[in-house]
Amino acid sequence: MIGIGYDVHQFAENRPLILGGVEIPHSHGLSGHSDADVLCHAIADAVLGAMGKPDIGYYFPPGEDFCKDICSLRILEKCRDLLAEENLKLINIDSTLIAEAPKVLPHREAMRQNIGTALGIPPERVGIKATTNETMGFVGRKEGIAAMAVAQVD
DSSP states (O other), rough: OEEEEEEEEEEETTEEEEEETTEESSSSSOOSSOOEEEHHHHHHHHHHHHHOOOOHHHHHHHHHHGGGGOOOOHHHHHHHHHHHTTTTEEEEEEEEEESSSSGGGGGGHHHHHHHHHHHTGGGGGGOOOEETTTHHHHHTSEEEEOOOEEEEOO
């Protein structure tokens, strides 16, 4: 079974930028009720989609107190728990961050480790790529970051 996930968050001042559970030095963070980790959110939706489950908003409703500033790695751990309940196995993740800045390659291995640990798979099975939007659209204007992901579940 395969699932796809997509997420986007606007940049916001006075917030840390968290991607893949890693705080990345940048002038802005991302706006959201949780830590706004756009990468983890896209991956969570991909895993949930592969299982035929509702999206992360079902399990972590925006505006709920228990979700306020939650570390998005906890969302991935919930996905891991749901996989175990269904006796399913996550095979791999492939994901892409779309942003003009910052550069994420220096943080890729730490992100893979965090995501793999949260999901219970080896980091070698967590693909993380990055690209720009070639200065087009909201991402190109540096208004936010988008992410997409695919998950394979057996």
